[in-house]
Amino acid sequence: MKDINVLVINCGSSSLKFQLINSSSEEVIAKGLCERIGIEGSQMTYTPAGGEKYETKTPMEDHRTAIRLVLDALVDKDKGVVKSLEEIGAVGHRIVHGGENFASSTLITDEVIKAIEECNDLAPLHNPANLIGIRACQELMPKTPMVAVFDTAFHQTMPQEAFLYGLPYHYYEDYKVRRYGFHGTSHSYVSRRAADVLGKDYGELKIIVCHLGNGASVSAVKNGKCVDTSMGLTPLEGLIMGTRSGDIDPAIIEFLCNKENKSVQEILNVLNKESGVFGMSGGFSSDFRDLEKAYRAGEAFAIRTMQTFAYRVAKYIGAYTAAMNGVDAICFTAGIGENSPFIRTMIASYLGYLGITLDEEANAKRGEEIAISTPESGTKVLVIPTNEELAIARETAALV
Numbered sequence: 001m002k003d004i005n006v007l008v009i010n011c012g013s014s015s016l017k018f019q020l021i022n023s024s025s026e027e028v029i030a031k032g033l034c035e036r037i038g039i040e041g042s043q044m045t046y047t048p049a050g051g052e053k054y055e056t057k058t059p060m061e062d063h064r065t066a067i068r069l070v071l072d073a074l075v076d077k078d079k080g081v082v083k084s085l086e087e088i089g090a091v092g093h094r095i096v097h098g099g100e101n102f103a104s105s106t107l108i109t110d111e112v113i114k115a116i117e118e119c120n121d122l123a124p125l126h127n128p129a130n131l132i133g134i135r136a137c138q139e140l141m142p143k144t145p146m147v148a149v150f151d152t153a154f155h156q157t158m159p160q161e162a163f164l165y166g167l168p169y170h171y172y173e174d175y176k177v178r179r180y181g182f183h184g185t186s187h188s189y190v191s192r193r194a195a196d197v198l199g200k201d202y203g204e205l206k207i208i209v210c211h212l213g214n215g216a217s218v219s220a221v222k223n224g225k226c227v228d229t230s231m232g233l234t235p236l237e238g239l240i241m242g243t244r245s246g247d248i249d250p251a252i253i254e255f256l257c258n259k260e261n262k263s264v265q266e267i268l269n270v271l272n273k274e275s276g277v278f279g280m281s282g283g284f285s286s287d288f289r290d291l292e293k294a295y296r297a298g299e300a301f302a303i304r305t306m307q308t309f310a311y312r313v314a315k316y317i318g319a320y321t322a323a324m325n326g327v328d329a330i331c332f333t334a335g336i337g338e339n340s341p342f343i344r345t346m347i348a349s350y351l352g353y354l355g356i357t358l359d360e361e362a363n364a365k366r367g368e369e370i371a372i373s374t375p376e377s378g379t380k381v382l383v384i385p386t387n388e389e390l391a392i393a394r395e396t397a398a399l400v
């Protein structure tokens with residue numbers, strides 16, 4: 001692998017996460033976060049490897065200002081980690097929606113920017129922010145190659161029967177209304193790692209990845225290709241999430257508009273931001289640590305919420321086992337998947353039909369790639385910490 005420093009940028013509508021990663025050692029040289037961009041109270045946190053964390057409160061009117069501050073911090077003579085911007089060999093941008101235009105990562109050119117713009121309709125909150133990040137970096141580092149890594153790309157191998165909705169076909173032809181799926185970088189990284197951990201050929205395995213974080217999705221990866229995933233046209237479909245509803249009867253939207261005298265947009269806002277485990281727990285919390293505490297204290301709202309969450313995950317595992325005609329390994333990843341033995345146990349309690357039993361001691365461990373099923377388990381259960389930034393840095397280094 002080449003030896004370059006890759007700046008990984010993940011631009012949200014008002015935030016910007018970054019990591020500088022060396023492509024050869026795969027070490028994180030510095031990382032940080034700009035928050036409240038364009039809003040009062042902007043602040044940046046910046047942590048150089050092995051150093052202390054710096055917090056700077058400074059106005060950031062737009063993403064360009066934020067990126068300027070990030071670059072200044074990276075080359076700062078006291079807290080910086082590189083002497084000049086020339087020591088940054090490439091920038092990898094996380095792009096949320098690549099539509100059907102991108103089935104893999106790509107070097108950013110004017111045509112690529114245009115093709116990303118064409119997907120703005122499909123991700124109106126995310127793609128424009130991603131594009132602002134690209135343009136700001138291009139302005140400040142005009143000679144540095146940039147790569148777009150798409151959240152949707154890994155799922156582009158899904159067959160028609162998995163990506164089509166039961167809608168008039170011309171909606172797909174006219175507007176590209178279909179299932180796309182997200183978290184692709186994570187599903188790809190984790191499924192590949194699973195093959196390594198099992199010491200088996202990635203191209204000969206049936207793997208289910210449960211990415212359970214604040215946003216959550218499941219994917220089915222057969223012989224190294226994604227064949228189904230739970231998120232759809234947008235990230236709202238599928239599992240019950242932190243604040244997103246996941247699958248619901250679409251007729252609920254009109255029903256609630258009438259009952260609550262709200263617009264479709266207002267109800268969609270409820271489905272995205274006030275539902276999921278947050279809404280189900282009566283607004284108690286979207287954080288599983290809080291919910292778990294309340295569950296243990298016997299709170300009915302936490303019990304119903306966590307049971308429904310786990311049941312939905314188990315149903316998707318069942319569906320994807322059917323889709324692949326079997327499953328060799330089930331992987332847990334992201335905030336909840338990596339850190340909650342409790343939720344993993346709840347989900348595994350539905351999987352006896354796969355011959356799965358958990359090794360309680362292994363299941364209690366944290367922060368490592370580990371098999372948490374007993375050696376006798378028919379299907380292996382693994383915990384694989386995800387690392388989307390590293391995956392983006394690898395893809396970027398490979399393309400420049």
Ligand code: ADP
Nearest residue numbers: 212213214215286287288289334335336339340
């Ligand atoms: P995202 O990247 O989608 O924002 P993460 O993958 O970082 O989310 O996951 C964040 C979530 O992980 C938190 O909201 C919390 O519910 C959950 N989480 C983190 N640590 C723990 C833990 N120790 N036990 C249970 N859940 C945890």
